[in-house]
Amino acid sequence: MNITAATTDDGPLAFVLSGRFDAHEADGFRAAIDPALGATEPHIDIDLSDVEFIDSTALAELVRAMKRCRERSGDLRLLTPSNPVRVILELTRLDAAFTIV
Amino acid sequence: MTGSGLDAYRTWSTTALTESPKYSVVIPAYNEEWRIVPTIGAIATQMCTLGEPWEMIIADDGSTDTTVELVQELELANLQLLVAEKNGGKGSAVRRGMLRARGDVVLFADADQSTPIEQFRDLEEQIDAGFDVVVGSRAADGAEVESKSFMRKVFSTGLSFIVRNIFRIPVSDTQCGFKMFTADAADRLFRRQLIDEFSFDLEILYLAQKFDMKTAEVPVRWIDAPGSKVEAGKVALEFLRDLAIIRWNDVRGRYKADNHERPGPDAHNPDRPMAV
Numbered sequence: 001m002n003i004t005a006a007t008t009d010d011g012p013l014a015f016v017l018s019g020r021f022d023a024h025e026a027d028g029f030r031a032a033i034d035p036a037l038g039a040t041e042p043h044i045d046i047d048l049s050d051v052e053f054i055d056s057t058a059l060a061e062l063v064r065a066m067k068r069c070r071e072r073s074g075d076l077r078l079l080t081p082s083n084p085v086r087v088i089l090e091l092t093r094l095d096a097a098f099t100i101v
Numbered sequence: 102m103t104g105s106g107l108d109a110y111r112t113w114s115t116t117a118l119t120e121s122p123k124y125s126v127v128i129p130a131y132n133e134e135w136r137i138v139p140t141i142g143a144i145a146t147q148m149c150t151l152g153e154p155w156e157m158i159i160a161d162d163g164s165t166d167t168t169v170e171l172v173q174e175l176e177l178a179n180l181q182l183l184v185a186e187k188n189g190g191k192g193s194a195v196r197r198g199m200l201r202a203r204g205d206v207v208l209f210a211d212a213d214q215s216t217p218i219e220q221f222r223d224l225e226e227q228i229d230a231g232f233d234v235v236v237g238s239r240a241a242d243g244a245e246v247e248s249k250s251f252m253r254k255v256f257s258t259g260l261s262f263i264v265r266n267i268f269r270i271p272v273s274d275t276q277c278g279f280k281m282f283t284a285d286a287a288d289r290l291f292r293r294q295l296i297d298e299f300s301f302d303l304e305i306l307y308l309a310q311k312f313d314m315k316t317a318e319v320p321v322r323w324i325d326a327p328g329s330k331v332e333a334g335k336v337a338l339e340f341l342r343d344l345a346i347i348r349w350n351d352v353r354g355r356y357k358a359d360n361h362e363r364p365g366p367d368a369h370n371p372d373r374p375m376a377v
Binding site: 020022024052053054055056057059083084086087088090091092 | 135136141214217324326
């Protein structure tokens with residue numbers, strides 16, 4: 001999986017993921033995103049439009065990051081998840097837990 | 102997949118087929134509570150892009166975790182769940198699923214999505230070309246293998262040599278959990294299958310060769326999924342033992358007649374545990 005980060009002056013920090021997001025990628029994801037979770041009111045977007053598959057470990061990573069953001073009065077949004085990812089979020093009922101844009 | 106593809110998934114997930122499926126996808130599952138739901142989601146969305154009627158069969162293998170409950174709770178209209186009362190081995194789960202399948206083309210795929218379902222069409226092209234059995238292969242030219250452990254590579258290479266040179270099975274990777282069959286081939290092969298454990302694939306390919314079925318190998322992209330239940334050393338020893346068993350079964354004529362019957366229509370009730 002590839003992870004690229006983009007910052008804007010006034011918008012949230014965005015991470016664009018592509019490929020297969022599974023347990024093999026969990027450490028890399030943490031390394032990329034964890035520095036941003038310590039900010040005051042962290043607002044983070046995760047672009048999932050090019051993610052072809054996401055497994056349970058990866059879902060847990062997203063939930064962990066989302067909870068960390070909300071604990072600090074921020075949020076983590078999922079941007080345009082691919083159809084497989086959208087369906088997986090629905091089947092696991094995590095679509096109700098996340099802000100999906 | 103486009104929005105219309107997502108619409109096709111919505112229809113598939115809520116409306117039972119009124120026609121025979123063209124495709125069946127069989128997924129054996131033993132204690133897969135951590136993996137089964139994402140796998141179902143990925144396979145369902147991809148298969149719904151093909152524009153053909155299809156069914157999914159989850160063949161539980163006596164799971165002791167919440168696999169069965171998780172699948173039941175999804176309430177997907179075209180998913181059959183076959184519940185086993187006890188653990189009988191992967192081969193027994195696949196056999197039950199394959200003999201229940203109604204599709205013209207039947208794929209069995211491992212529950213860990215180690216071979217991504219996007220490669221379905223690659224195998225189907227060989228069915229269309231006249232092959233009876235199409236094997237997803239991690240050893241064929243063009244295959245992409247990620248994260249495979251060193252020990253698994255060693256054992257795979259050794260076992261492949263034995264299979265090809267001693268047993269004359271013209272397949273370089275007998276064990277990849279991504280194999281496609283015509284309905285007739287699946288019926289004939291899985292009715293005769295006797296091995297319930299890991300080496301059932303080998304037996305199926307042995308029988309395909311014995312019955313002069315046309316078998317093709319297709320290189321696949323394969324990712325060694327985290328949490329794999331394959332213990333390379335133990336499996337290699339069982340594999341060698343089962344090679345001998347298969348030959349002995351053949352010598353004794355145990356493959357001449359069916360060893361299993363297709364289940365009756367009342368067994369379609371997903372809430373009723375199946376005998377194994």
